[in-house]
Amino acid sequence: MVKLFKQETTTVGVEADVTSSRGCPAAAQAPDVSGALISGVPVSAPLVLSIDAMGGDRGPAAVLDGIALARRKYPDLHFLVHGPEADVAPLVKARRLKSCVTIRHATGVVTMHDKPAAVMRGGKDTSMWSTIDAVRDGAAQVAVSCGNTGALMAVSMLRLRKMPGVNRPAIAAFWPCKNPSGFNIMLDMGADVKAEARDLLTYALMGSSYARNALGLDRPRVGLLNVGTEEHKGHAELKIAAEMIGAMETAGGYEFVGFVEGNDLPGSRVDVIVTDGFTGNVALKTGEGTAKFAGELMREAFTSSLLSKLGALLASGALKRLKAKIDPRRVNGGVFLGLNGTVIKSHGGADATGVAAAIDLAARLAGLGFAERLAARVALASANGQDAASAEAGIENAK
Amino acid sequence: MVKLFKQETTTVGVEADVTSSRGCPAAAQAPDVSGALISGVPVSAPLVLSIDAMGGDRGPAAVLDGIALARRKYPDLHFLVHGPEADVAPLVKARRLKSCVTIRHATGVVTMHDKPAAVMRGGKDTSMWSTIDAVRDGAAQVAVSCGNTGALMAVSMLRLRKMPGVNRPAIAAFWPCKNPSGFNIMLDMGADVKAEARDLLTYALMGSSYARNALGLDRPRVGLLNVGTEEHKGHAELKIAAEMIGAMETAGGYEFVGFVEGNDLPGSRVDVIVTDGFTGNVALKTGEGTAKFAGELMREAFTSSLLSKLGALLASGALKRLKAKIDPRRVNGGVFLGLNGTVIKSHGGADATGVAAAIDLAARLAGLGFAERLAARVALASANGQDAASAEAGIENAK
Numbered sequence: 001m002v003k004l005f006k007q008e009t010t011t012v013g014v015e016a017d018v019t020s021s022r023g024c025p026a027a028a029q030a031p032d033v034s035g036a037l038i039s040g041v042p043v044s045a046p047l048v049l050s051i052d053a054m055g056g057d058r059g060p061a062a063v064l065d066g067i068a069l070a071r072r073k074y075p076d077l078h079f080l081v082h083g084p085e086a087d088v089a090p091l092v093k094a095r096r097l098k099s100c101v102t103i104r105h106a107t108g109v110v111t112m113h114d115k116p117a118a119v120m121r122g123g124k125d126t127s128m129w130s131t132i133d134a135v136r137d138g139a140a141q142v143a144v145s146c147g148n149t150g151a152l153m154a155v156s157m158l159r160l161r162k163m164p165g166v167n168r169p170a171i172a173a174f175w176p177c178k179n180p181s182g183f184n185i186m187l188d189m190g191a192d193v194k195a196e197a198r199d200l201l202t203y204a205l206m207g208s209s210y211a212r213n214a215l216g217l218d219r220p221r222v223g224l225l226n227v228g229t230e231e232h233k234g235h236a237e238l239k240i241a242a243e244m245i246g247a248m249e250t251a252g253g254y255e256f257v258g259f260v261e262g263n264d265l266p267g268s269r270v271d272v273i274v275t276d277g278f279t280g281n282v283a284l285k286t287g288e289g290t291a292k293f294a295g296e297l298m299r300e301a302f303t304s305s306l307l308s309k310l311g312a313l314l315a316s317g318a319l320k321r322l323k324a325k326i327d328p329r330r331v332n333g334g335v336f337l338g339l340n341g342t343v344i345k346s347h348g349g350a351d352a353t354g355v356a357a358a359i360d361l362a363a364r365l366a367g368l369g370f371a372e373r374l375a376a377r378v379a380l381a382s383a384n385g386q387d388a389a390s391a392e393a394g395i396e397n398a399k
Numbered sequence: 400m401v402k403l404f405k406q407e408t409t410t411v412g413v414e415a416d417v418t419s420s421r422g423c424p425a426a427a428q429a430p431d432v433s434g435a436l437i438s439g440v441p442v443s444a445p446l447v448l449s450i451d452a453m454g455g456d457r458g459p460a461a462v463l464d465g466i467a468l469a470r471r472k473y474p475d476l477h478f479l480v481h482g483p484e485a486d487v488a489p490l491v492k493a494r495r496l497k498s499c500v501t502i503r504h505a506t507g508v509v510t511m512h513d514k515p516a517a518v519m520r521g522g523k524d525t526s527m528w529s530t531i532d533a534v535r536d537g538a539a540q541v542a543v544s545c546g547n548t549g550a551l552m553a554v555s556m557l558r559l560r561k562m563p564g565v566n567r568p569a570i571a572a573f574w575p576c577k578n579p580s581g582f583n584i585m586l587d588m589g590a591d592v593k594a595e596a597r598d599l600l601t602y603a604l605m606g607s608s609y610a611r612n613a614l615g616l617d618r619p620r621v622g623l624l625n626v627g628t629e630e631h632k633g634h635a636e637l638k639i640a641a642e643m644i645g646a647m648e649t650a651g652g653y654e655f656v657g658f659v660e661g662n663d664l665p666g667s668r669v670d671v672i673v674t675d676g677f678t679g680n681v682a683l684k685t686g687e688g689t690a691k692f693a694g695e696l697m698r699e700a701f702t703s704s705l706l707s708k709l710g711a712l713l714a715s716g717a718l719k720r721l722k723a724k725i726d727p728r729r730v731n732g733g734v735f736l737g738l739n740g741t742v743i744k745s746h747g748g749a750d751a752t753g754v755a756a757a758i759d760l761a762a763r764l765a766g767l768g769f770a771e772r773l774a775a776r777v778a779l780a781s782a783n784g785q786d787a788a789s790a791e792a793g794i795e796n797a798k
Contacts, residue, residue, distance in 0.1 A: 024416075027673075031487065067572040071428050076413065092664040093680070104720035146778065150632070176692075177692070178692070180518075181478040190626050191646075193626060193632075193633055193634050194634070224679060227589055227592060227676070227677055227681065228549075233592075234592055234677070235551070235593070235677065261546045261681075261684050262680070262681045262683065262684025262685035262687070262688055263684040263685070263687055263688035263691075264687075265685055265688055265689070265690070266689055266692035267688065275681075277626070278633070278634065278678065279677065279678055279681050282624060282626065282660075282661045282674075282678050282681065282682055283661065283681055283682065283685045284661065285660050285661025285662040286661035286664055286682045286685045286686050286689075287661075287663070287686070287688075287689045288661070288662055289661055289662035289663070289664055289665045289666065289686075289688040290664075290665055290685075290686045290690055290693075291689055291693055292665070293577070293665035294575070294583055294689075294690055294693040294694070295693070297721055298697065298721070299726070300721075301714070301717040301718055301720065301721040302714060302717060304717045304720070305717055307713050307714065307716065307717075308714040308716065308717035308718075310710075310713050310714075311709075311710040311711060311712070311713030311714030311717075312710060312714060313710070313713075314706050314707065314709050314713065315700070315701060315706065315710030315711060315714075316710075317704065317706065317707065317708075318699055318700040318701060318703045318704055318706075318710075321700065321703070322696055322697070322699075322700040325696070330590070337743055391508030398516075
């Protein structure tokens, strides 16, 4: 088993490291929609994405609008679109997408209220299930869905299965911060409410692999979320996790900065923030809620008097640029890490711009062969730490 | 034991309910500094506060400045100020505070880097220890310190001991939100990284008692923080806690709204948010960090061009009002709940305005006899739920 892992590493792993840090510098612009990224990436086969047309709050029209928008940037992409043919076909026709879209008929729709267990039992006929199966069968490289997160994770786990060496898969998302790229990556955002020390180590490995590929970072800085940066604070489990993550620095290809706190999330200390899915989800929603609240207070202030309205008018250019910069639709897409295949969860309320951003992320990850790179990195680290470190040293020297 | 609890309730409990909801409506303005609140409250003895002059980032001068500021609003308050006499006496003299300040000499100072366990063992000579002991000995009603949170909680636990019926004390803090008062209360903010279901129930009882007294709410709405509002989501422990908190609604004098999420924190759905100290601390720091980041981006936008600078100038009045409204110094003060005595933890970096806000909160809680009210409420609920409910029904009818 260990030998197999190491064999995989020497083929895929080297390529991954070299390409992400050198061959594809444009990846540093990851959260921007950019068609230029596809050129020069290792996978030369035609890229096919599997898109769930149903389950989003705005229905299939918004999803097809997103495809139309993304297509302008990626004219060579092909889309497998899953949903009831009667609903989807007219939308495809109206947007003249026939040449790049193949409809996969599926009658069932997973709603936001469906329980994950129920979908796992009786969801075979749904567009969500069909979307994941296209990746499972190799018909598409990456799946995208705006549907129910819990159900999407459950179906993905069931159909794609966990990657060897992964106990708990995780959801990773971009977090706006003061880093040069404008973002860091946080995981787990809520795939599992629990995480043991070894799961947190896996998150560190997967998160840094994602940061290398999606943010174009050579050696991402990893931090473990805690209630203080001192060693004597926090759960016992976190202290064990910190030791494990620290010991795997070389094999994992990251720098471990130790414990970080909630106020480091929007800062510039780290590229990858590791935490359990309960804490990650609360932090995500607290951050989103606070940002929204701050925006509302600001809007209130600027409409409170004639003078402030005039001020807002004069500053409107700067405010528009700021709004575009922090537009959450630009970084739409939580990625499921740790499965045999890449699945992107778009925000349920995503409009065309949001869906296009999720598709852009999917196209880039598909183009980079991210699923294989991630598997190679996890396998490398899952092997005996000592052996892995030596193997990694060999890779670095070969560069 | 049960009988004793019920006896306490019929004397202190009734008073608490009637006064907080009727006799003292001004308490609804809680987070504002206001001297008017002291009049009409049940405690008629002279109010004495115990203030730790040391341990804050800005040293004893900022603390004495805060006392001077608070004194203008509360001319009848008396302060026991703890610290090295040689440092404190000149500061008292320079501010002409001799008539309202008694210095309690203490040579030792707890720094931000001292470990709680070390302070518990060898901190007897510190100003922090002396500050807490004044409440323990009945010389003062409420203690205030800007020092090391972990050490302050440890010393408070050791010297004041836990209130009967409380397993884990908690830190409660105001959270800016869309409620009419502008705030809700969240706990635990980090007293303990763990909380079992029964601890979360205690937090609900203590948090709602605090909301009744500090925010002047008759029947606070309590929510339990989770990663989804659906019943099937979250830890098993949280489901048990939700049942326990729901069952204690009547005896606790609150309305249980069920699970809430991170984005409800700045909303208007709840008055009290219950969570464990790990999650609460991460949420607090994430919210603070996000708000600060949003402010920085805004400042950047307004200084990016000549036109936007002019716009900011025109809107400066509105922006100043907004800044004052969300000024974190105005709501400075985390309260330790569940001890035999009230302790307020001021922010370590508090300036005179921040210290004055913490003193204002201390004065109001002392004036309301909050420690006794809280103990009565916890005792009432700690008694058999059924009995307690009947007792409560009697109280309501007697109103």
